Amino acid sequence: MIRMMRHALHAGRGALCLRSFSETRGEVIEDVLQRTDSARLTNEASLYVHWPYCLRRCSYCNFNKYIPRENNDHMMTECLQRETETLLQLSQVSCITSVFFGGGTPSLAHPSTIAAVLETVSRQANLSDTAEVTLEVNPTPVGRSKLEDFFHAGVNRFSIGVQSLQDEDLKVLGRDHSPQQALLTVAEARRLCPGRVSVDVMFGRPKQSVESWENELSELLRVCDDHVSLYQLTLERGTQLFKQVLEGEVTLPTEEETAEMYLCARKTLHQHGLLQYEVSNFARQNAVSHHNRSYWKGTQYIGVGPGAHGRFVPVGEGGVLREARTQTLEPDIWMREVQQKGHATRRRIQLSHLELLEEVLVMGMRMTEGIDHKHWELFSPQLGLHEVFGTSSDVQELLQRGQLILDERGLRCSWEGLALLDSLLPALLVELERRVSLRLQEDEHAKGQTNRTSNTR
Amino acid sequence: MAIVPVINKIDLKNADPERVESQIEKVFDIPCEECIRISAKLGINIEEVLRAVVERIPPPAASIDEPFKALVFDSTFDHYRGVVANIALFGGRVKKGDKIVSAYLGKTYEVNELGLLRPAEHPTQKLFAGQVGYIIAGMKDVKEAQIGDTLYLQEHPVETLPGFKPAKAMVFAGMYPMDQSEYPALRSAIERLTLNDSSVTVQRDSSMALGAGWRLGFLGLLHMEVFNQRLEQEYNASVIVTAPTVPYKAVLSSPKLIKEHGSEEITVVNPSLFPDRAVVSEYLEPMVLGTILTPDSYTGKIMTLALNRRGIQQNMVYIDDQRVMMKYLFPLNEIVVDFYDLLKSMSSGYASFDYENAGYQAADLIKMNILLNGEPVEELITIVHRERAYNMGKAMCERLKDSIPRQMFEVAIQAAIGSKVIARETIKAFRKNVLAKCYGGDITRKMKLLKRQAEGKKRMRRIGNVEVPKDAFINVLKRKEK
Numbered sequence: 001m002i003r004m005m006r007h008a009l010h011a012g013r014g015a016l017c018l019r020s021f022s023e024t025r026g027e028v029i030e031d032v033l034q035r036t037d038s039a040r041l042t043n044e045a046s047l048y049v050h051w052p053y054c055l056r057r058c059s060y061c062n063f064n065k066y067i068p069r070e071n072n073d074h075m076m077t078e079c080l081q082r083e084t085e086t087l088l089q090l091s092q093v094s095c096i097t098s099v100f101f102g103g104g105t106p107s108l109a110h111p112s113t114i115a116a117v118l119e120t121v122s123r124q125a126n127l128s129d130t131a132e133v134t135l136e137v138n139p140t141p142v143g144r145s146k147l148e149d150f151f152h153a154g155v156n157r158f159s160i161g162v163q164s165l166q167d168e169d170l171k172v173l174g175r176d177h178s179p180q181q182a183l184l185t186v187a188e189a190r191r192l193c194p195g196r197v198s199v200d201v202m203f204g205r206p207k208q209s210v211e212s213w214e215n216e217l218s219e220l221l222r223v224c225d226d227h228v229s230l231y232q233l234t235l236e237r238g239t240q241l242f243k244q245v246l247e248g249e250v251t252l253p254t255e256e257e258t259a260e261m262y263l264c265a266r267k268t269l270h271q272h273g274l275l276q277y278e279v280s281n282f283a284r285q286n287a288v289s290h291h292n293r294s295y296w297k298g299t300q301y302i303g304v305g306p307g308a309h310g311r312f313v314p315v316g317e318g319g320v321l322r323e324a325r326t327q328t329l330e331p332d333i334w335m336r337e338v339q340q341k342g343h344a345t346r347r348r349i350q351l352s353h354l355e356l357l358e359e360v361l362v363m364g365m366r367m368t369e370g371i372d373h374k375h376w377e378l379f380s381p382q383l384g385l386h387e388v389f390g391t392s393s394d395v396q397e398l399l400q401r402g403q404l405i406l407d408e409r410g411l412r413c414s415w416e417g418l419a420l421l422d423s424l425l426p427a428l429l430v431e432l433e434r435r436v437s438l439r440l441q442e443d444e445h446a447k448g449q450t451n452r453t454s455n456t457r
Numbered sequence: 458m459a460i461v462p463v464i465n466k467i468d469l470k471n472a473d474p475e476r477v478e479s480q481i482e483k484v485f486d487i488p489c490e491e492c493i494r495i496s497a498k499l500g501i502n503i504e505e506v507l508r509a510v511v512e513r514i515p516p517p518a519a520s521i522d523e524p525f526k527a528l529v530f531d532s533t534f535d536h537y538r539g540v541v542a543n544i545a546l547f548g549g550r551v552k553k554g555d556k557i558v559s560a561y562l563g564k565t566y567e568v569n570e571l572g573l574l575r576p577a578e579h580p581t582q583k584l585f586a587g588q589v590g591y592i593i594a595g596m597k598d599v600k601e602a603q604i605g606d607t608l609y610l611q612e613h614p615v616e617t618l619p620g621f622k623p624a625k626a627m628v629f630a631g632m633y634p635m636d637q638s639e640y641p642a643l644r645s646a647i648e649r650l651t652l653n654d655s656s657v658t659v660q661r662d663s664s665m666a667l668g669a670g671w672r673l674g675f676l677g678l679l680h681m682e683v684f685n686q687r688l689e690q691e692y693n694a695s696v697i698v699t700a701p702t703v704p705y706k707a708v709l710s711s712p713k714l715i716k717e718h719g720s721e722e723i724t725v726v727n728p729s730l731f732p733d734r735a736v737v738s739e740y741l742e743p744m745v746l747g748t749i750l751t752p753d754s755y756t757g758k759i760m761t762l763a764l765n766r767r768g769i770q771q772n773m774v775y776i777d778d779q780r781v782m783m784k785y786l787f788p789l790n791e792i793v794v795d796f797y798d799l800l801k802s803m804s805s806g807y808a809s810f811d812y813e814n815a816g817y818q819a820a821d822l823i824k825m826n827i828l829l830n831g832e833p834v835e836e837l838i839t840i841v842h843r844e845r846a847y848n849m850g851k852a853m854c855e856r857l858k859d860s861i862p863r864q865m866f867e868v869a870i871q872a873a874i875g876s877k878v879i880a881r882e883t884i885k886a887f888r889k890n891v892l893a894k895c896y897g898g899d900i901t902r903k904m905k906l907l908k909r910q911a912e913g914k915k916r917m918r919r920i921g922n923v924e925v926p927k928d929a930f931i932n933v934l935k936r937k938e939k
Contacts, residue, residue, distance in 0.1 A: 048897065064898075102897075232893040259888035279891050295896060309897040324901060359900065362907060366895060397922075403865070421891040422907070423865050429911040 041378060042313050044095040046294045049080060049117055050305030051103040052331045059174035059244070062236035064307030064329055065104045076331065077113040079338040081120045083304045083327070086342035088124035091302055092315035096125050098132040098291035101155075107137040111149035117304075118154040132157055132290040134198075139185035140177045147188050157196040157289075158189040159229070165216050169205050172250065174240065183223055190225050195287055197225035203265065204233040204258040206250045213261045214268065221272050226287035230265055230280050232258060262419065279366045279418060296367050298360040298379060303327060306334040306344075311351075311359075321350045354436045361432060362425060370405070370412020385411050388435045394427040461509045462487050468496040480777050517547070519586035524613035525549030525557070527584075527592075532602035534652045540596035543574070544608060545589045547618065551610070552583040557594060560607040560617045566594035599655040630681050631662065631699035631934070632688075633670030639695065640669055646692035647671060650684065657684065662727065667697060667836070667931065672727075699934040703743050703790040705840055706817055711736035728838040731824045742820035742842070743789040746771070749800065751808035753781045758803045766791035767844065786815060788842065825850055825879075827857070827933075828871040832921030836930050846872075850880035853933050858882040860929035863890075868923050 053076075054065045088096075099121065101114060114135065121127045134157040135150055137143050147158065164170050165179045177185075189197040201220060203213055220228070233252070235242050244250040253261070266276055274282040278296060281289065295301060303310035303325065310325040328334040328344040337344035351359070360379050364371035376385050389395045389406060398404040403417030403424060413421055462481055464474050478489040493509060495502040526548040533541050551557065555568045570593040572580035584590050596602055607617040634643040651657045658674035675681040688694045705725045709715050714736055722741075725731050747768070751759055753775070760783070763770070768785035776782050787796075792812065800808050825846055827837040841849050850872025857870050861884060868884040892903055917924045 230893075232889075234893055256888065262889050279895070280893050292896065295900075303897065307898070309901065326898070326901075358908070359904060362904060363895070363900065366891075401865075419889045419891060420865050420887055423887055423890045425907050426910040426914045429907060430914055433911070 042091075042300065042315060043093060044097050045091055045093045045300035045302050045312055046098040046100070046291050047084070047096050047121060048291075048301055048303045048305075048308055048310070049084070049099065049101050049106075050303070050308040050327075051076075051101060051106040051109045051113075052306045053103070053108055054105045055108065056176050057174060057240070059172070059241040060233060060236070060239055061174075062239050063104070066306075066331055068331075072331065072335070073110060073113065075335055077109075077116055079335045080113070080117055080305055083338050083343045084117055084120045084302075085124055086338075087302050087304060087310070088121065090314045090316040090343075091300065091312045093125055093300065093302075093312070096121050096127045096131065097294060097299075099127070099134070100291040101133075101135045103136060105138045106135055107143040107146060107150070111146060111153040114150060114155060115153040134159055134289065134291055136161065137185065137189070138177065139182040141181055143177075144181070144185040144188050147185070147192055151192045156193055157198070158193060159198040159200060159289075160186055160189060161200045162186065162220070163200060163202045164205060165219055166212070169207070172206055173202070186223060186225070195226050195285060198227035198229055198287075198289065199224045200229045200231065202231050202233050203261045204253055206252055208253055208257075208261070210257055210260050210264065214264060217265060217268050221268070221274075226274075226285045227281070227283045227289065228269060228274055230262070230269075230282065232262060232280075259419070266415075275368075276418075277368050279421065293367070296363045297375065298356075298363055306331045314348075321352070322356055324349045324351055354433060357432060357436065358429060361428060365411070365413060365421060365425065365428070368412065368418065370410055372410035373408075376410065383435060383439055389428065389431055392427070392431040392434075395431060398424055398427065459514045460485070460487060461506065461513055462492045463506055464492055464494045465497055467494045467501065468499050476777070480780075484776050484782075517545075517587040519547045521548075521550055521586045523548035523586065524615050525551050525555075525608075525610045526586075526615045526618065527551070527608040528618050529559075529602050529606040529608060530604060532599050532604065532655060534599050535593075538570070538593050540593070540599055540602050541578075542592050542594070542596070542602040542608075543589070544584075544592050546584055546586045548586045548615070549610070549613075550583055550585045551592070551608075556611040557592075557608050558611050558614070559601060559603075560609065561603050562601060562606075564601065565611055566596060569593045569595055599652060603655065630675070630685075631667070631670060631672055631697075632685075633667035633697045633699070635695045635697060637668040642692075643670075643688075643694050643696065646688055646694045647673075649692070650687060654684070656680075667699075667934070670697075697931050697935055703793060705731075705743075705820075705822060706741040707732050707737045708739050708741065709736060710738040725840070728824065728840045729835055731822075731838070731840050739819045740822040741817040742822060744815040744818050745787050745789050745792065745812040746815040747785045747787050747792065747810060747812040749783045749785065749808060749810055750776070751781055751783075751804050752779055755804040755808060756781050756783075759783070759800065759808060762796075762799060762803065763787070766796060767842070787812070788818075788820065790842075823874050826873045827853055828869075828873055828878075829857075829861075829920045829923045829925070830869050831871075832923070834920055834930075837933060843874075846874060847879050854880050854882040856933045857929060858884055860932045861923065861925055863887050864923060865890075866922070 050064065052064055052066050053068045053072075055067065057065070057067065099118065101109075101117075114133075118127065118133065133155050135155040136159045137147070139160050139162060150158075160182065162179075162182045163173060163175060165182070167179055170177065170179065186197060186199060199220065201216075235245060235252070241250065245252060252258075266282075269282045270276065273284040275284060276282050277288055278292070281292065283289075300312040300322070301310055302312055304327070306327060307329040308327045310327075311322055312325070313319050313322050324347075325345050326347040328337055328346045334344045357380055360376070361371065364375070371385065373385055380388075385406065389411060395404065395406070398417070399406060402414055403420060405412050405414055405417075413424065417424060462478075462485075464477050466472055467474050474492075474494045478492045481487055481492060482489050493502060493505045495506060497503070525546070527544040527546045529542050529544055531543040533543075535541050551568060551571065553568050553571060556565055557568060558565050570580055571584055571590060572578055573584075573588065573590045578591055581590070584592070592608075605618075607615070609615045632643075632647070634640050647659065651659055656676050657680075660672045660674075661669070662672040663669045673681070673684070675684060685696065685698055688696055706722055707725055708722050709718065709732065714732065715721050723732070747763075749759060749763070760770075763783070763785050766787055768787045768791070770783065770785055772782075772784040774782050797810055800810055821843040822840055823843050823846060825839045825841050827834045827839075827850075837853065839849060839853070854870045854872055861868060861870075863884055863886065865887055867886045870882045870884070871878045872880040892899070895903055913926065914924065917926055919925075
């Protein structure tokens, strides 16, 4: 922590955010500033920066990634800076709480790119010295060799795409590194940012069995840091893997086996102190990902770069509603638009009150802590959780079955319920819509009444 | 009855008039010499036919001096003039202004217009015994001019002409609109189609699954298919057609029920109203006498098919050295769905099938229930012969399994007779159903998907604890696609 402060960037990383924080690693105590909570909603945001380039395509990946024909790094960096500046101004946030560099393969970028973007942020808003700055890393030897420079550039958390510790599987997935290289990368990252390294692993891979998965997990648990992300391999249309499965070249484990893999992984990680805090994320020693948590908490986020997504209120334009925004997908076109207009926002959709609540609900329920009453109140001051969900017979059934919990803390899934979240959500959404529209009708009616009474005076 | 046998298409390469003549002689006992060989396409021997009609067919045995008596053999509906009945006069005469009576309904009408068919309508002042023509007498509904009915003058009632039986529907099908909002449109389409087809019986019906609809009765499967096609093509109606059911009968044994229904023998058309075994002395199912004509190379396969359909052979005879004629007594419901199609396909189209009503016979019928996690589904109650119950039950369970989405608990789909389960399918519970990654773009996609599921959920029905989409029942009830 102290070392990071010494390496603090040059002027611009102005005043600290209006938050107090403890010295314990990464922990931030939400404190006395409850009174400014609703102002905080539009006052702060997290920043996501997308580096779209990759050297190769992994067979399963459907992210917005491109294999560059020529080196556009310099222009890309400049455009990233430009768009960051523009969107920060548009959002009028005074504080950026965390930064996440994703992609593509962000670790292909030059560390100076990271530094440049961070600097731009600091010029526009407060970026605390202790704000989480994460970089996704592809654990090749090249990636590993750059870690220290990234660290000096301002990165204080590494998310390493290990995916698998089986050489064969890595090949099937189209990865360009070996298990050993991955492990070495993890070690180096831990050296630089102890307690702030996350490892991504995939299950439900072709030819995987529950047993081999268990063994792999044990091996992983010996060398990982304090944060693990477990992702089920999902077949996406348009990927090479999808085609291979369709044509029968590759077979995935059955649904039963995959479910078993997930459930036993949860148990195993728990046994090693890695507590599940979200559907796919596990941490010990409080090493949660603050950036991702802010997604699930429904806070604003600004997406910069080709295909990036954002959710914020364009206060700078006089906006009052939160918008769902997407940046242009294709890097070349994106760069052109950024150069012309300062940003390359392709889509902007205003979120109605109901839509915003729906997102808060869906995202919040992904966390094991769920949604607490105070948090819900931030977005729905008039309708509390009990009011919305307490009387529905469908919800009652879920509560009785022990899949859902609604109590003085708030609304959340039980351990069993979390694995079936997508089966629970439709019922919750139906109820939410019902209640909100009802309240809207009542309000309209009431408004009508008062108008009438005032007119008769 | 005089028959003039005419053998057509002698111009075809593989025509074999001699063979056909000898078949005719064998089957119908008509001497070969009476056959007239023609080619309508090339115009060969047509004169012969006309001459034979004049020479061989006796004039109608009718006297102008007898009281007026006419047979209605067809009717159509004209929007401006009302019902136009086609009649054949068997006695007396009739003119404009006469008061005539329909024997079937006992209603009196005044003749507005009449004439001959040449083949277009050719109005005249009078019609005489022996003539065939049309008559318009202020009837508003085609049902007032029943085919086979007798017309006579009000002052001179006569004995009805023999052989009049109201056209009996033998095949039933449920017809429902895709969505209840389309009910009025479908109703008017059916009304208009049946205006010109008095042989279709229409009964309002409703099913919990499909809403309000009709149970229509047709003279045959082909009749039904044509009707359906016309509905879709001419009236743009989209219809759910449920498997045809046949009119079962039950002989009640409970005096209370007999009084309630007004008779001992009742017809059961709606499965959920099927009377329980305890109050019934016997169940009856309609039978038909089917005649199958086939080249003898397919005989084996066809006999197997017939046996499969609970057919009992009555007769089998070779009508020539290559073709066989078989008569089978079939339960009607065994042939109303796809018997004809199967017969045709297994004989490469060479076999032919015809059937006639053969009354009712006692049958071991049972009411089969479909249960979802123990909860019975009323819309899917089926009346079925005990021998067929397993196959039917299994098929329904399988179709349901494909139509019901997975739930968070296991779903047991069962077919049961009383308390005995005869078939079962299981839908496994979800053990894991949650999106692994939900960042950025995933969120938008996921929200869309979830909202769609939430919408779908609003439209689902709850049966016990199982959520069932509306079209699940349609999938089970509708006729199998060919």
